[in-house]
Ligand SMILES: Nc1ncnc2c1ncn2[C@@H]1O[C@H](COP(=O)(O)OP(=O)(O)OP(=O)(O)O)[C@@H](O)[C@H]1O
């Protein structure tokens with residue numbers, strides 16, 4: 001029996017997605033997304049093979065009372081640039097935007113309908129069953145944020161907190177536009193201040209103007225039985241950089257699709273994630289680097305620690321288009337099984353259609369190094385503490401990618417603490 | 428301090444120690460020599476409690492307690508320290524962090540307050556100075572990418588910080604340059620005290636010029652086949668182990684009578 005939340009897809013689409021009073025382009029966008037929806041992906045949908053949501057029970061929950069009392073957790077980092085989105089809806093905004101940084105609720109931006117935003121929204125590929133959640137997301141378009149950083153501005157950190165727990169699944173959209181040479185560190189905290197399970201379907205669209213740089217750090221520590229479906233699409237201009245670092249410690253089912261598309265030359269991305277699976281958690285990461293332009297560089301780093309009965313999936317895709325010469329792609333994934341009932345599935349997927357390409361990948365799954373464990377114990381360190389030290393060390397290469405000292409520290413601490421929450425310890 | 432009687436131990440079903448007897452008193456330094464593969468490291472591992480080393484017969488008493496009943500970390504907390512012949516590399520675990528965790532685990536076991544980072548750093552600086560070791564190894568991951576000699580120095584450094592009651596140094600002198608050898612000797616001599624015992628496993632007489640042992644033993648095919656004073660080490664260095672097999676033992680026994 002799967003413990004994750006049930007979905008009620010019929011309900012999303014039972015009522016019309018068209019909202020009177022909204023601009024017609026928006027309603028057209030919603031309607032066409034809704035028309036494309038053919039059901040949730042199942043085992044036959046290649047990209048969802050290991051995370052067949054359609055196989056989960058789908059039942060109507062719309063008339064259940066909304067019992068969620070939003071409790072916002074401690075902020076992951078200390079900053080005045082903080083947005084709290086409860087059930088995907090903006091509930092707290094920064095008092096004053098920093099110079100050059102504009103953060104506004106998506107609902108307001110949709111009414112203003114700036115052309116770049118409209119273009120961005122309309123550009124999201126949502127065909128096929130693998131994009132079922134994006135279809136639902138677009139059909140329900142309205143909640144979320146629009147983030148804009150003006151040319152040449154380093155906007156520092158921006159924290160988004162996502163407490164979530166309505167009975168119905170929430171759909172939120174984040175649009176991020178960094179103009180030429182702009183910089184931002186987007187920090188996201190998927191966590192509830194209570195044990196109420198979350199149900200969130202999030203799509204993020206990121207547009208990087210020439211030379212722009214976005215750091216994106218994400219902690220997911222939702223309660224068991226939570227459902228998080230996240231899709232992040234990054235469109236790279238020339239000489240842009242995108243660095244994603246995710247750490248997952250919770251949820252019933254979490255799925256992250258992170259895709260960098262190199263439209264301009266000389267761009268680079270670094271996609272990193274560390275997952276600690278506990279209980280019945282199912283965490284699925286799909287990274288993709290799409291080399292459409294020449295001389296771009298992509299790196300993917302994945303570390304999975306599977307405890308209890310958890311299942312961790314990694315799919316690392318690299319696509320190098322014909323003519324994208326000088327592409328460089330590196331990929332490394334490693335897994336650690338802490339329990340006999342846990343499972344890790346890691347798969348590289350390389351599709352290289354250009355010449356003069358450097359592509360390296362490696363994948364391993366194993367157990368904790370017994371020689372290292374004995375070394376620690378022989379110095380007086382308990383087995384339990386030793387296991388924590390070695391697990392943290394195993395994930396270190398990912399956590400070390402976080403460019404913010406305090407965040408780095410707190411992620412390391414969170415990981416160590418989460419080890420305590422493993423039910424079985426070592427089996 | 429340490430009393431080993433009739434110890435038999437196997438690794439992967441193969442008997443390596445075949446009735447080993449050894450007694451080391453507090454305040455003493457013993458040297459164990461012996462051919463490759465004779466079981467010296469096995470003895471160290473059995474004392475430290477490594478998994479996979481099965482004791483099939485005999486006993487090991489440490490400070491009057493049955494050592495074999497204790498988990499490896501309990502043995503360490505009770506003061507047992509093994510300087511590994513091949514120290515393990517642990518990428519991602521900082522050397523200083525590791526050593527502080529170890530020291531504080533041992534302090535906790537003794538009912539002492541943990542040392543904070545300031546106090547710990549002070550202790551570390553003090554020990555480094557005595558051993559003439561630089562502090563560059565502190566900032567790196569445990570043994571990761573250390574040269575052979577650096578690994579051995581790191582073992583001695585850990586010993587100096589943890590201040591064990593019973594230290595077993597498994598070929599800590601192998602592959603060291605003269606300065607490092609002196610540092611090792613310095614570490615051992617610093618530790619030497621009436622409450623502590625040290626076992627040096629070595630192939631070379633050279634170390635024993637810096638650290639004068641009270642007793643020298645020869646371990647061969649899983650047993651102590653000869654014991655004597657420091658002169659035994661000299662004799663072995665001159666004659667090699669074949670001398671023992673060719674009647675040297677009888678010669679020794681005769682000399683002892
Ligand atoms: N884990 C193991 N698996 C199989 N055999 C082992 C293992 N550990 C030790 N042995 C065997 O036990 C014997 C004794 O090994 P040990 O390492 O104790 O020798 P040693 O006296 O320390 O030798 P050296 O002087 O070369 O360090 C050797 O034959 C070795 O191959």
Ligand SMILES: [Mg+2]
Pocket residue numbers: 467468469512597598
């Ligand atoms: Mg040896």
